[in-house]
Amino acid sequence: MNRKGLVANYLVWRRRLLYPLISVLVALGVCLGTPLVGKALDLRPLLFQGVQVLQLSNMSDRQEVELGTQMNQELRSGQVRLSRNAAINRYVEQIGERLVPYSDRPNLPFTFQVVEDDAVNAFATLGGFVYVNTGLIKTADNEAELASVMAHEIGHVGGRHLVKQMRQKSLASGVASAAGLDRNTAVGIGVELALNRPRSRQDEYDADTRGLRTLTRAGYAPSAMVSFMQKLVKSGGGLPTFLSTHPGTSDRINSLRRAISSQPNQGGGGLDNAAYRAKIRSIL
Numbered sequence: 001m002n003r004k005g006l007v008a009n010y011l012v013w014r015r016r017l018l019y020p021l022i023s024v025l026v027a028l029g030v031c032l033g034t035p036l037v038g039k040a041l042d043l044r045p046l047l048f049q050g051v052q053v054l055q056l057s058n059m060s061d062r063q064e065v066e067l068g069t070q071m072n073q074e075l076r077s078g079q080v081r082l083s084r085n086a087a088i089n090r091y092v093e094q095i096g097e098r099l100v101p102y103s104d105r106p107n108l109p110f111t112f113q114v115v116e117d118d119a120v121n122a123f124a125t126l127g128g129f130v131y132v133n134t135g136l137i138k139t140a141d142n143e144a145e146l147a148s149v150m151a152h153e154i155g156h157v158g159g160r161h162l163v164k165q166m167r168q169k170s171l172a173s174g175v176a177s178a179a180g181l182d183r184n185t186a187v188g189i190g191v192e193l194a195l196n197r198p199r200s201r202q203d204e205y206d207a208d209t210r211g212l213r214t215l216t217r218a219g220y221a222p223s224a225m226v227s228f229m230q231k232l233v234k235s236g237g238g239l240p241t242f243l244s245t246h247p248g249t250s251d252r253i254n255s256l257r258r259a260i261s262s263q264p265n266q267g268g269g270g271l272d273n274a275a276y277r278a279k280i281r282s283i284l
Contacts, residue, residue, distance in 0.1 A: 059163060061108060061127075068127025070183065071190050072111070075125075079191060083114040083134060087282050092132055095147050096154075100128075102217035103151075104158030104210055112150070120232065124153040125194045126162055134283050139232070143279070144224030144270030148215050152225070155210030161203040165193050208252055212259055219267040222260045229253050 059067075076082060083089060096112035110128035115121075118135040125131075130153045132146070140146040156162065166189050173189075208225070216222045233249055270276075277284070 061105075064160075064163065065109060065127035067183070067186060067190065068125050068129045070187050071125045071194070072113075072129050074187055074191050075131075075194075079195065080131065081116045083116045083283075085114070085282055088134070088137065088280060089114050091279050092137070092146075092150075095143065095150060096130065099147060099151050099154055099214050099218050102214045103154045104214075108157070110154070110157075122149050122153050123194050124156050124162070126157075126190060128154075128157050130154065130157070137280055138283065140228060140276070141231070142224065142271050142273045142276040144215075144220040145228040146276075147218070147220045147270055148211065148222075148225035148228055151211035151215040151218075151220075152207050153211075154214055155207035156203065158210045158214075159203065159206045161200075161207065162190060162193060164203075165200075166190050169193060204252060205255065208256060209259070212256060216263060216267055219269040221268045221271050222256075222263065224270065226253055226256050226260070229256075 092114050093112050096110055100106055100108075100110050105128070108128040110130065112130050112132070114137070115131050115133045117133040118138075119133055120136045120139050122130070122132045122136055130150060132150060132153075136149060137146060140149070166186065169189050170186070212222055212225055215225060229249060230253060233253075
């Protein structure tokens with residue numbers, strides 16, 4: 001075939017490929033620009049929704065810590081007042097550092113902070129951020145009792161309970177299914193649930209189990225988890241905040257007793273009341 005013949009063939013094949021491609025592009029433009037039941041077909045919200053929901057359902061440790069950091073900033077901006085007492089902050093951090101290696105997520109960069117509040121309460125958010133009220137610290141008789149509450153909150157982080165509740169809340173309220181769940185919305189939902197979340201029975205039992213295991217492995221007396229719950233229940237004057245949001249306290253105490261009695265080796269650390277009082281003297 002001569003040169004002119006080759007050129008002619010090339011032009012024919014180019015037209016055969018180009019015209020169908022142009023037709024597809026034109027058709028696609030018409031479809032996207034044509035109203036569908038009164039609305040244009042816009043794929044962007046659907047794509048956005050898929051990405052956001054997928055991130056919340058399959059959140060990596062890094063994403064969880066990033067979200068927890070933003071939640072911490074939101075909490076510190078007016079939701080809670082953190083203590084500036086360096087001694088008590090360091091003491092709580094030391095207890096946390098003793099517990100974390102024996103938790104279900106020892107590689108997570110946990111952050112322990114003391115909240116200046118007389119209410120007997122503690123809570124945790126995403127990424128290992130744990131908050132303990134000064135009221136709870138004062139109410140505990142010894143280090144093991146304080147550690148038992150912290151271990152319970154670490155158990156919530158280990159079970160990713162807040163992540164699950166955020167997913168359920170976003171789907172129930174429609175924000176995830178309508179337009180996706182952006183970061184600021186996720187932070188708002190997380191903060192609200194952390195401060196006022198309805199505790200499910202299953203999550204509380206799970207956090208108790210995880211917390212008791214962590215507490216015992218760290219060398220603390222497991223009986224402290226039971227003694228602290230019992231003391232608060234019997235204190236009168238209404239159930240403290242820490243337990244009022246935790247359903248089935250009596251059942252949980254019985255369950256903990258059974259778990260403790262079945263353990264072959266039980267640590268006995270942290271029961272020195274006088275030593276504990278000396279440690280927290282600055283807030284008494």
